[in-house]
Amino acid sequence: MSLNGFALIAVVLAVSAAVGLLAVRLRQPLIVGFIGVGVLVGPTGFGWVEAQGTVDLLARMGIAILLFLVGLRLDLHLIRTTGPIAVATGLGQILFTSVIGFLIAIGLGMDTVTALYVAVALTFSSTIIIVKLLSDKRELEQLHGRIAVGFLIVQDIVVVLVMIVLTAFGREADGSLPVHIALVFARGLGLLAGAALLMRYVLPRLVRQVARSPELLVLFGVAYAALVATLSDWLGFGTEVGAFLAGVSLAGTPYRDALGARLVSLRDFLLLFFFLELGARLQFDDASQQLAHAAVLSVFVLVGNPLIVVLIVTAMRYPVRVGFLAGLAGAQISEFSLILAALGLGLGHITGATVSLITVVGLVTIGGSTYLILYSQQIYARLERRLSVLERTDGRKRDLAGHEREADVILYGLGRFGGAVADRLGRAGHLVLAVDHDPHRVARNDREGVAAVFGCVEDMHLLETLPLSHARCVISTVPLPETGKALVQGLRQFGFRGRVVLTARSGHDAELLDEAGADLVLQPYPLAATATAELLAGLLRRGGSGGGPGGRG
16 A cells, blocks of 8 residues: 555544544453554554554654653552552552562563563553543542552552663663663762752743643643653663653642643544554464463453452451452553563563563453453452452451440541531530541541541441441441442341431432432532522622622612
C-alpha cells in the first residue's frame, strides 16, 4: 500500500477508531484494541507501519506525557489515608510476584536477565484501567477501591525507581564501575537539585503568569516535560525519568489539576502510537512456544497476583472480601510493564521475542481482568465459602474487647460527615462506638464520648464482636446501597432490635435502602441544600425589599 505520511496516519487512525469502537462494545480497554491494530498494520499484518520514524517519535512523546501526568498527580496523601495497608500490599505484592515470577520464568528455560525482566513486568498493574473500571462501578470510594488505588500508586513509584536504575546503570560503563556509580549519583543529585531550585524559586511565579491563558498553560506543560526529559536523557537517565520528575516538580502548584485535566486527552491520543508501535514490534517466530509461555504467565497473573493480595490483606486482619475485590486490581500487567520491556529492548538486555511475550501476556491479562472486575461480586459469591478459611477475626475480637461496654450508638465511618455526626452525638451525652477503616482516624480520635476502633462496614464478621445488645442505634455514614443492604441483613442475623440508620447519595439509593429495612435514610446533600436554602432565605428577608443587601433601591 503506497501512501504518503499524512494519508498513512489518517488510515491508521481510522482503523484504530473502528477497532476501538469494537473494543468498547466488548467492554474491553482500548489498549487491547490498539495493540491489535499495531499487529494488523505492522510487518506481521499488512506491513503499512514500521516501528520507527514518525510513529516511534509520537510513541515516545506519549510515554513522556504519561509519566509527566503520573508525577503531576502523584497523590501520596491517598497512600497515607489508606494506612499501612497500601504500602504493605504494594511492596509485598511486588516482592512475592517478582520472586515467584522469576522462578516460573527460569523454569520455562529463560536466562537470568530475561527472567528478571519478565518477573518485574508481571508485578505492575495498570492504574489507569483500574481507576476507570472501579469508577464506572462506583467502587472507587469503597474500602477495596481505596486499597487498590493505594497499592497501585506504590507500584507506580517503584516502577519509576526501576527505570531510573535501568537507564542509569544499564548501559556499558566507560572505565571502572566505582567511578561510573559515582558519576551516576553525581548526575542524579544535580538533576534533583536543579528541579528543587526550579520548584522553589522559578516555577511558582512562572506558572502563575502562564496560567492566565489556558492554551499557553498546556503548551508550557508539554514543553517543560519535553525539555526536562531531554536533559534527563542527556544525563543518562532516559526521557521517562525526566518526564516524571517534571510532573513531580509541578505537583505542588495550584494549577496541577487544570493542567492535568487538559493533558489527559493528548496523553490518550499519543499513547495510541505507543501501543501501535508495540503491536508492530510483535514477533511470532516461534509462536507455539511463545503462546505456551504466555499462557503459563497469564494464569499466574490472573490467579496468583489476586491470591497474593488476598493473603497480604487478610494477614493485616481486613475482611477476605475486601482483599479479594482489591486483589482483582492486580490481575493484569500495565502499560508500565510494556514501557519497561521496550526500555530493556533499547538497552539491549532482552530481545524482541521477549517484548512480544510480555505484550501477549498484557493482552491476555488486561482483557481477562476486565471481566473479572466487572463481575467481581458474582465471582466472590461463588468463592466465598472456600475463601472463608482465610478470614481472621480472633485478633479483631481482642481489639474490641475493651469497648464492649454500654454503647448507645455504633457508628460506621469517621470521615467528614461521620466525624461531625460522632462529635455531635458525643457532646450530647451519648456513648458512641465508632468503627473506621482508616487507622490514622482511629488513632487521632479524641472526641468527647466517642471511642474509635479499627474495622469496616463490609466486614460482617465484625458484628459478632460489637456490643449490639446494648446499642440502641447503628448508623452507617458510608453512602453505598449494596453495603447498606448487607449491613441490614447482617444485623437481622445477629438479632439486633434497635434502629438502623443508613446514608444515601441519591433519592434512588435512598428508596433501595428504605426497601431493605432501614429505619431512617440520611441524604447529606439534600439536607445540606435545605439548610443552605433556609439560611439564604433568611439573608434575603433581612435584606428587605430593596435592590440589594443594604436595601438600596
